[in-house]
Amino acid sequence: MTEITEEKARIGAPSQPFINGFTEEGENLSPINTSESKAPLAGEAVKAHSHGGGVGIPDSSRAGRLTSYKLADFAPLTGMEEDWRFTPLKRLRGLHSDVLKGTAPAVDITAPEGIIVETVGRDDARIGSAAIPEDRVSANAWENFSEATVITVPEEHQATGEIMVSIEGSGLEASAQHFVIIAKRFSKAVVVLDHRGTAVVAENVEILVEDGAQLTVISLQEWTDDSVHASSQQAKLSRDAKFKHIVVSLGGDLVRLTPSARFSGPGAEAELFGLYYADAGQHLEQRLFVDHAVPNCKSNVLYKGALQGRNAHAVWVGDVLIRKEAEGTDTYEANRNLVLTDGARADSVPNLEIETGLIAGAGHASATGRFDDEHLFYLMARGIPEKVARRLVVRGFLNEIISQIKVPALEERLTEAVERELAASEN
Amino acid sequence: MSTLEIKDLHVSIDTEQGTKEILKGVSLIIRTGETHAIMGPNGSGKSTLASTIAGHPRYNVTSGSITLDGENVLDMSVDERARAGLFLAMQYPVEVPGVSMTNFLRTAKTAIDGEAPKLRTWTKDVKAAMAQLRIDADFTQRNVNEGFSGGEKKRVEILQLELFKPKFAILDETDSGLDVDALKVVSEGVNRAHDEGNMGTLLITHYTRILRYIKPDFVHVFVEGKIVDQGGAELADRLEDEGYDRYAPGAGVAVAPAAAAE
């Protein structure tokens, strides 16, 4: 039985009036949302940090979340925090509590002509230009990474092929990793972050999409069964930027991605897609944030997940915030889960916050469907053998995301990976 | 010429209160070209009979047999039965998430025929069959039965009947929930399939109105898990006038448990 809940936008005034003398921006936004933001590793970062509920914006607002580059600003995790309540902290292998001194997964980049790839130290001016940690693990990674990889697509450059970033782990010591991806004005490129091997790693990926640039970032998680990966992938989108983000999480014991798209100039578009396939015992979590802070931007979110086996757990939380000044916003977010066996669990929480009535559209949908014996009976009663029937259902369901990748070799590889996941369930 | 033979079939299901016998000795023979109507009140076991023929795992056959041209149907898995030529148009077709109608129809046709249909003619056949059943062309893009109205689901069942060309079609209350127009459209579809001359039909219904459009050769009255009366099309007219009350237990009508229609 497939259950679909769909809700149209609540249109209305902000949920709480602002206190005189404070604007939303002045007190609550991280520097990356203000137009005059500088690289904020130092003083500004500290200033930027704010606690929700302090001033003007209610505790529950996504805008009020604490952001800081300093680990010490985040209290140790208890598991009671709103954004950690689904995560089994015990399985984080110290990413939230330990100094991350392990060797980071090896980075090996194959890039077409014209792309600039650099390895830089912590003091590089570009670090902090697009992101600021929003949780303790991300801040821990920020404090502990030793060098960062910066990938730059030069102004007006059209990359002739995708930029393949192989990220290969080789151990279970907790480590930190940092990437900065910059698509300069009017450039066009596809970046693939190909996470493989064995790792316990907290990662920050900063993504800057400048005016009129078109950037696709694909993050693949095909880790070994014992790996743990937490990744904050924050994108800052300038005027008329087009950004597409695709997450594919298949392997790993615990994978927790927090992609975000923040609009900093009008006319920009963000598409956030995701596919996850949770097997027995796996915890695959994704928490998204789309921040409509300026007028006339568009966002579309679609995450689809399949779950099978005992204690397979998928979490999807989609926060979309339409701020008061974001008139003309058009946004839609959806999460669909397909539960293939008993004992698996999918948590799906769409959150749509709207602070202006002057929008083009806003909606969300969340559906968790079970593939059950009656579905199987129906397909088999049409002559389709059981194995084929199961494949038909899962392949069809997930293909909607895979087909968004548009890199044929990668689509093929992922289709095969999904087939392997399916085959594993048949043993 | 094929024969589907059901002999002294007893079927039970497991309920929370224990095993419950639903079919209590059903015998029936259907041959290619024949249309049999099974009529009976709600809860008499009609769907149980249909689902048992198709092989739904919930139903346990405790005794009796089902054979198709002498082959033991009860030994076959659900998909094998379909490939052998049995088709069940379900009373409540389920929605199957994730699978588009296009993909589903082609996969099923390939499984049933043992080879993939020629793409060009297949697409044309599907389109034509849909048009005749007045199913919107965009249904092929949607997931199997997902969001279809009750009437749309029934049309899509008959669409499959026409495309898969089974040896025997079992239609479980395909008429219920249809308005007059839809009933006509659906009946025409069944008649088209039947008129090709290679199919026998078991038409299960609660009401007689579908029998105005699909003419049965035999009518079987089904009450409490058994066939209690049978005859030709005229029996349906009598049921129309008199209802099932006369067959109710203790109603005094002496009806011998009917023998198979041999």
Ligand SMILES: Nc1ncnc2c1ncn2[C@@H]1O[C@H](COP(=O)(O)OP(=O)(O)O)[C@@H](O)[C@H]1O
């Ligand atoms: N899952 C079930 N649990 C208990 N009783 C059931 C179940 N399914 C069917 N039955 C019973 O079996 C009998 C026959 O049902 P069914 O074959 O659906 O009849 P019909 O199609 O003629 O309406 C009814 O008495 C019904 O209540």
Ligand SMILES: [Mg+2]
């Ligand atoms: Mg019924």
